Amino acid sequence: MIPTIRSVSQLADPVFLGVVVRGLAWSFVCFVGLHAATLWMVHGLLALDGPLAWAVDLLASIGASLLAMWLFVPIAAAIATLYIERVAAAVERHYYPGMPPAACAPLMEQILDAVMLGLRVLALAFVALVLAVLIPGLGLILGWAVTAYAIGRGFFIAVAMRRMSRDQAEWIYRRNRSAVLGQGAILALLTWIPFVNLLLPVLGIASMVHVLDMIMTGDGTGFPSKR
Helix, strand or coil, X not given: CHHHHHHHHCCCCHHHXXXXXXXXXXXXXXXXXXXXXXXXXXXHHHCCCHHHHHHHXXXXXXXXXXXXXXXXXXXXXXXXXXXXXXXXXXXXXXXXXXXXXXXXXXXXXXXXXXXHHHHHHHHHHHHHHHHHHHCCCCXXXXXXXXXXXXXXXXXXXXXXXXXCCHHHHHHHHHHCHHHHHHHHHHHHHHCCCCCHHHHHHHHHHHHHXXXXXXXXXXXXXXXXXXX
16 A cells, blocks of 8 residues: 555645646547547448437447546556656655666657557456456456556556566566555556546556565665655
8 A cells, every 4th residue: 555655645746747637638639539430430320310310429429438438547558658757757756866867768669568558458448348248246346357457567567667678577577466466456446436547647657666666675676765
């Protein structure tokens, strides 16, 4: 819980607030685009007029809204990856001032990681949805487990890659899987809380910075920190 508590305590940081605003703006653009695309496809396929067209538009809007809710975590995770350096640097300035600057990953690599993380979360969310339909009653548990794995592993690897190669980040993740996924499980619970889930990108990144520090100091590498 300590990483989450520390992350929440820093929410007033201007960097955190800026990333939240940017994330909301990008999410709004994505959802408006999804809504417009859904209506365009329905009109193009059915070509209806009059009251029936209005009813179909209403159903399409409801469907697009439900789809947007399902896509929230994948889109939020992908957007968060683009702002990892800003959030992680703010956390390190506040809690670990003695830590040397990280080598920022190339922009194209960050974009690729964002796309891959979003697709991974989307694929796992689809699997969870199918299993929830086939095995009623397990939907919430499956969704929570899938989200915990996806955002836990995804955010941790992305944060760790600021200071090491992907192979090293993967190796540390495997050795500390329980700690990483345990934090991911806590973050996954936030996705169920309206409005709080909008903070998932910054809280996820910040929490994994703290998790990485706890792992590295526990292994004796001695990241300097302000406790």
